[in-house]
Amino acid sequence: MTKQLPALFREKMIDLLGENEFEQFLKSYDQPRTFGLRVNTVKVEKADFLAKSPFALSAVPWASEGFYYEEGERPGKHPYYHAGLYYIQEPSAMAPVELLQVRPGERVLDLCAAPGGKSTQIAAKLQSEGVLVVNDIHSDRVKALVKNLELLGVRNAIVLNEKPERMLKVFQGYFDKILIDAPCSGEGMFRKEEEMMHQWERHSVQEFASMQRELLGQAAQMLAPGGMIVYSTCTFSPEENEAQIAEFLDKHPAFDVVPVEGFGAGRPDWLRAPWCEEEFSDRAREAVAGTARLWPHRLRGEGHFVAVLRRDGATVEGDAGSAGDARDAGRAADVVSASGKRSGREALRKGRAETSTRAAVSLEPLEAFSVELLRSEPFAAERLVCYGEHAYASPAGLPELHGLKVVRPGWYIGSLHRGRFEPSHALAMGLRMREAKRALSLASRDERALRYLKGETLEVAESEIIRDPEVTKAAKGYCLVCIEDHPVGWGKWHDGMLKNEYPPGWRWT
Numbered sequence: 449m450t451k452q453l454p455a456l457f458r459e460k461m462i463d464l465l466g467e468n469e470f471e472q473f474l475k476s477y478d479q480p481r482t483f484g485l486r487v488n489t490v491k492v493e494k495a496d497f498l499a500k501s502p503f504a505l506s507a508v509p510w511a512s513e514g515f516y517y518e519e520g521e522r523p524g525k526h527p528y529y530h531a532g533l534y535y536i537q538e539p540s541a542m543a544p545v546e547l548l549q550v551r552p553g554e555r556v557l558d559l560c561a562a563p564g565g566k567s568t569q570i571a572a573k574l575q576s577e578g579v580l581v582v583n584d585i586h587s588d589r590v591k592a593l594v595k596n597l598e599l600l601g602v603r604n605a606i607v608l609n610e611k612p613e614r615m616l617k618v619f620q621g622y623f624d625k626i627l628i629d630a631p632c633s634g635e636g637m638f639r640k641e642e643e644m645m646h647q648w649e650r651h652s653v654q655e656f657a658s659m660q661r662e663l664l665g666q667a668a669q670m671l672a673p674g675g676m677i678v679y680s681t682c683t684f685s686p687e688e689n690e691a692q693i694a695e696f697l698d699k700h701p702a703f704d705v706v707p708v709e710g711f712g713a714g715r716p717d718w719l720r721a722p723w724c725e726e727e728f729s730d731r732a733r734e735a736v737a738g739t740a741r742l743w744p745h746r747l748r749g750e751g752h753f754v755a756v757l758r759r760d761g762a763t764v765e766g767d768a769g770s771a772g773d774a775r776d777a778g779r780a781a782d783v784v785s786a787s788g789k790r791s792g793r794e795a796l797r798k799g800r801a802e803t804s805t806r807a808a809v810s811l812e813p814l815e816a817f818s819v820e821l822l823r824s825e826p827f828a829a830e831r832l833v834c835y836g837e838h839a840y841a842s843p844a845g846l847p848e849l850h851g852l853k854v855v856r857p858g859w860y861i862g863s864l865h866r867g868r869f870e871p872s873h874a875l876a877m878g879l880r881m882r883e884a885k886r887a888l889s890l891a892s893r894d895e896r897a898l899r900y901l902k903g904e905t906l907e908v909a910e911s912e913i914i915r916d917p918e919v920t921k922a923a924k925g926y927c928l929v930c931i932e933d934h935p936v937g938w939g940k941w942h943d944g945m946l947k948n949e950y951p952p953g954w955r956w957t
């Protein structure tokens with residue numbers, strides 16, 4: 449393994465680390481990589497998952513819901529994976545979101561989000577309260593992002609496929625927290641994915657550095673006063689790490705570094721030729737010592753860099769006249785949604801939803817479905833929005849998204865077509881079992897659990913359909929299929945048989 453490292457990379461790391469530490473660093477490439485999963489507390493309490501985990505787990509010290517599992521285990525091949533109970537995530541990659549200190553109710557942006565490892569981690573910290581905007585510039589990668597958010601039952605995410613510069617007008621000064629998990633040269637991933645070495649040889653560090661500079665500047669404009677940005681990469685190069693932060697601090701005096709403890713320190717001494725040609729202020733040089741370096745030879749994880757940046761509470765970025773407008777507009781929308789713009793509850797009561805074209809869509813079939821199937825109103829507080837035939841529950845407090853490439857304006861509820869409502873798979877995955885009036889809960893060891901995930905029709909006795917006879921007498925019709933009380937999809941029960949509604953693209957193969 450070690451001899452395959454690109455020669456230029458080896459030379460650079462010797463220069464940065466010195467011969468002694470480089471030897472230790474090099475040895476880490478002969479160690480097996482680490483494997484991690486993160487319990488998805490949107491769906492399951494950590495203690496409940498640990499009590500029934502089929503895998504031997506040990507805690508990742510820096511991530512409250514993160515665990516190592518042993519090589520040879522296959523958590524991606526377990527019904528719990530299909531129930532969204534965890535996300536398979538490299539342990540070091542769990543650090544940036546932990547450091548972002550997300551609280552329920554906040555407005556959070558994940559600017560470079562696909563395939564969604566960190567977005568789903570943010571969603572768990574939000575506990576379905578607040579607004580999560582996730583974005584990625586590459587449309588093919590956004591598909592995986594949407595799927596992961598749906599799998600993990602995230603209800604309050606808006607998915608964009610945008611160039612960040614086009615988001616500035618809409619979101620100026622709007623977010624409490626922003627994560628920039630920047631595109632980078634990926635040097636920290638050489639052990640995990642050998643292909644990264646070939647990519648490294650094809651792209652220059654400078655190419656990534658200029659993208660990162662832009663992303664940091666754009667994020668600063670979308671951050672509210674007093675807000676926080678976490679900037680992370682999975683690379684070692686100072687040009688993409690300390691130099692980015694030092695340059696940012698010199699351009700943005702309202703920001704400071706919040707020192708990170710518990711990892712290797714950032715290296716002001718690497719702000720020098722040939723890695724950086726620029727001169728930085730003493731303030732910036734000192735501050736970068738508070739950034740964090742995760743080294744594969746010093747901890748159980750791959751190589752990462754993380755910087756936590758806080759803006760002071762007074763200053764706003766960019767055009768002083770309009771900064772903060774999006775935040776105020778969002779606040780106004782909260783107020784308006786109680787009267788003018790319709791919350792889910794109101795929309796259902798009035799039988800009409802807002803649409804992208806402003807033409808009202810009849811919600812009667814959705815209302816009938818809700819009355820029949822849903823115990824509570826899980827999207828009562830959100831705005832119901834229709835894009836064509838598709839209904840979404842959009843978190844309250846969003847500015848208008850007109851002009852942006854919106855892939856998901858919120859939780860996808862289902863489609864309304866010719867007087868019929870068809871519930872989406874995302875609706876099933878975002879519900880709790882207790883929110884459905886008709887459900888089936890299979891044990892993970894029940895051979896029908898696997899057969900359901902493979903798309904097969906199941907034999908299910910009427911007595912197995914869980915329902916409150918006071919509320920729903922009939923077993924016939926849509927039923928929320930769960931594995932040990934955790935929803936995995938829809939089925940339609942009739943006369944001892946459950947017709948499978950598990951989407952073909954999601955099936956167990």
Ligand SMILES: C[S@@+](CC[C@H](N)C(=O)[O-])C[C@H]1O[C@@H](n2cnc3c(N)ncnc32)[C@H](O)[C@@H]1O
Nearest residue numbers: 560561562563564565566584585586629630631
């Ligand atoms: C390191 S990956 C993100 C990984 C992701 N945060 C996760 O945890 O699963 C960087 C992402 O940035 C996206 N990207 C690259 N340039 C971008 C840009 N200018 N704006 C937004 N996203 C960008 C890439 O498509 C890629 O998906």
